[in-house]
Amino acid sequence: MDIADWRRRIDELDQKLVALLNERAAAAQAIGRLKRQTDMPIYEPDREKEIFRNIRRANQGPLPDRELVQLYERIIDVMRKIQRVQIDGGGQATTPARPTEIEAESEE
């Protein structure tokens, strides 16, 4: 396989990754709605630790664990933001703008 072949392979993988990340976001939103009904906190450190345990266990390389964890830190950040919008804004997470950033502007 030459570089062009590998790039086509990467483009196919990216299609699948985008679909899976969106499925994961939809699940995070569903949890956000349930949390809103029950007044549960968005940030649950024990659950996040469990996620990191799961992904390390699933990791068969070649990605080193540390790089995988780096990727997942960003994934978890984004999912938490999606969930926060679901709880505060009642489903605005599908808008292209980032409502939480406006709210959190002074924190940046």
Add this chain to the structure above:
Amino acid sequence: MDIADWRRRIDELDQKLVALLNERAAAAQAIGRLKRQTDMPIYEPDREKEIFRNIRRANQGPLPDRELVQLYERIIDVMRKIQRVQIDGGGQATTPARPTEIEAESEE
């Protein structure tokens, strides 16, 4: 579905995501090896722009484009690191430590 059901769903999605991210890393390594043979640069801005175009086009939500791009910025960073290790170190990217970090320590 209650929160526990959604979390099981997320854990399943994470298994698939970890596998796909590793397939993508393996492809980046393969490209790294080919680049080493032909003295091509690791950082190719046009190819990265193409990747971002592809993922925006594939995005059907609920993840907003900006959040998806944020995730991919991290993915591209990590893949570039993996590729650099492949080019400089001849395949050390499977080690759990981060050799590039040692080299780049003074930059941090």
